[in-house]
Structure formats: C-alpha cells, structure tokens
Amino acid sequence: MPDDSGQNKEQKNKDFGVGIPVATRGFFLKGASHLDWGMKNRLSKIFNPATGKALMLAFDHGYIMGPTSGIERMDLSIPPLMPHVDCLMCTRGALRSCVPPETDKPTVLRCSTGATIFRDLSNEVIGVAIEDAISLNAAAITTQVCIGAEYEKATLANLSQLINEGYKYGIPTLGVTAVGKEMARDARYLGLACRVIAELGAHFVKTYYCEPGFDEVVAGCPVPVVIAGGKKLPEAEALEMAYKAIDQGAVGVDMGRNIFNAENPVAMVQAVRKVVHEGEKPGKAYDFYRTLMAGAK
Numbered sequence: 001m002p003d004d005s006g007q008n009k010e011q012k013n014k015d016f017g018v019g020i021p022v023a024t025r026g027f028f029l030k031g032a033s034h035l036d037w038g039m040k041n042r043l044s045k046i047f048n049p050a051t052g053k054a055l056m057l058a059f060d061h062g063y064i065m066g067p068t069s070g071i072e073r074m075d076l077s078i079p080p081l082m083p084h085v086d087c088l089m090c091t092r093g094a095l096r097s098c099v100p101p102e103t104d105k106p107t108v109l110r111c112s113t114g115a116t117i118f119r120d121l122s123n124e125v126i127g128v129a130i131e132d133a134i135s136l137n138a139a140a141i142t143t144q145v146c147i148g149a150e151y152e153k154a155t156l157a158n159l160s161q162l163i164n165e166g167y168k169y170g171i172p173t174l175g176v177t178a179v180g181k182e183m184a185r186d187a188r189y190l191g192l193a194c195r196v197i198a199e200l201g202a203h204f205v206k207t208y209y210c211e212p213g214f215d216e217v218v219a220g221c222p223v224p225v226v227i228a229g230g231k232k233l234p235e236a237e238a239l240e241m242a243y244k245a246i247d248q249g250a251v252g253v254d255m256g257r258n259i260f261n262a263e264n265p266v267a268m269v270q271a272v273r274k275v276v277h278e279g280e281k282p283g284k285a286y287d288f289y290r291t292l293m294a295g296a297k
C-alpha cells in the first residue's frame with residue numbers, strides 16, 4: 001500500500017491549475033505572431049508593448065555623409081536625447097565610440113557599407129559580421145534597399161543576407177527603403193518597396209511618409225512600418241508629418257535630422273515622443289515643444 005507521507009503529501013500541496021486552460025497569446029506587432037521568442041523579445045525592446053509604438057533616434061548619417069550637421073560630435077549631441085527615445089539606430093563605430101555602454105536603450109545596428117555621397121549610394125555590401133552585431137547586443141540589424149537603382153539586386157541580396165544571419169540568432173532585421181534623387185516618393189513606389197522588403201522576410205520596415213496614399217502603403221505591408229524624418233523641416237511641420245504617419249498606421253518614427261537639427265533637440269525629441277506614444281495632435285505637440293523651449297531659456 002502506498003505510503004501517504006513525504007512525497008505524496010508534498011504533491012497534494014502543489015497547485016497545477018488543473019482546469020485553467022493555458023492562454024494562447026497573440027503578439028502586439030503586425031506580422032510577428034509566429035516569430036520565435038528571441039525575435040519577439042528583441043522587438044519588444046524596440047517597440048513599447050504598452051503603446052505598440054517606437055520612437056527611434058537615427059544617427060547613422062555619418063556612414064555616407066561624414067560629420068553631418070547636428071551630429072559632428074555624437075558624444076555630445078546624442079546622450080542628452082537618449083532618455084527620451086525607445087531605441088538608437090546607428091553604426092557600430094558610433095556605438096563603440098560615442099554611446100555610453102551603461103545605456104539600457106536597444107540598438108538597431110546599421111550593417112551596410114560601400115558607398116558615400118561621392119558615389120552611387122546603392123552600391124553597398126554588408127560590412128558587419130553577425131557575430132559583431134551579437135557582441136554589441138544589437139536588438140535588430142539593418143540595411144537599405146534601393147528599388148529601381150543600378151545596384152537594386154545587390155541591396156536586395158544584402159537584406160536577404162541579414163535576414164538569414166539574424167534568424168540563426170533571433171535578431172530581427174529592419175529593411176529601409178532608400179530613395180534615389182531620381183525616384184518619386186509616392187505611394188506607388190514606396191508601397192512597392194515596403195512590400196518587397198516584407199516579402200523578403202524583414203521584420204519591420206522604414207520608409208518615408210507620403211501623401212496621398214500613406215495609409216495604403218502601410219496596409220499593403222504585412223509587417224510594422226516606421227517613418228524616417230527626411231530632410232529638416234520647421235518643427236511644427238515635422239510634428240505634423242509624424243502625427244499623420246501614426247494616424248495612418250505607422251507604428252513609429254526613426255527620426256534623425258528633424259530631431260538633432262531642431263532649434264532645441266531635447267525639447268523636440270519630447271514633443272515627437274508625445275505624438276508617437278500619446279497620439280498628441282501636432283498643434284498641441286508644437287505648443288509643448290515651445291513650452292519646453294521657454295523653460296530651458
């Protein structure tokens with residue numbers, strides 16, 4: 001006869017929640033439900049699960065343009081902005097030399113190289129080994145595709161390479177739609193580029209806001225879309241563009257010049273944050289920007 005002491009008594013004190021079904025959870029980002037845990041965990045560091053949105057700070061411009069205005073000294077201009085963003089997007093050189101390693105901000109690592117403003121910007125290769133992305137604790141890796149440009153095929157191959165390598169280690173890939181001077185930034189072109197990037201397997205896409213039709217660009221892309229800021233605009237216009245993009249389905253901005261070249265970058269990044277995470281209307285966000293600026297004087 002089994003002895004009802006010791007192990008059996010202990011078993012009776014356990015709670016297995018018998019009868020409570022295990023929850024089958026979805027995932028808060030479009031197109032990501034079937035990804036592995038590591039991919040989802042990294043994406044959850046870039047995108048805030050509470051709002052589903054991300055404010056990314058792009059300062060990778062130097063890899064093609066050299067010391068870009070506003071980020072001539074990344075060690076001085078970037079750290080004050082970092083507390084207000086969800087994520088950094090930069091090169092490994094910038095990260096190692098100018099970003100304090102104590103930061104808890106995830107990084108989307110620019111991995112392409114091979115072109116500068118003196119040459120064809122589409123003529124790139126992947127220059128960062130996946131092992132180095134891992135050693136830098138990258139939350140995602142990224143390259144651009146130049147649809148319709150001379151080296152379109154090479155840029156698509158670069159993206160595929162990152163996606164393949166990232167999958168081995170649970171690192172998601174951001175595909176960026178680069179637009180050459182000769183290309184129209186319209187919904188037809190951007191919609192095609194975003195869709196191609198998603199179909200190749202990128203986990204999120206960065207593109208430009210366009211009108212009309214940005215809502216269709218987003219709807220036709222089965223993974224999350226964030227917008228680049230593009231060239232510097234007056235602050236009120238940049239906030240309006242961010243608002244319209246979010247309103248039409250973008251899940252964030254990956255903004256550079258419109259933040260670090262603002263009259264007051266620390267105020268601007270906080271105003272953009274309000275738009276991205278709180279859906280603040282652009283007029284109110286601009287008032288907030290002006291208030292912060294006045295307080296800083």
Ligand code: 5RP
Binds near residue numbers: 058061089144228
């Ligand atoms: C270019 C990029 C850059 O990071 C991005 O365009 C820079 O941001 P912004 O346009 O807001 O200055 O990915 O391929």
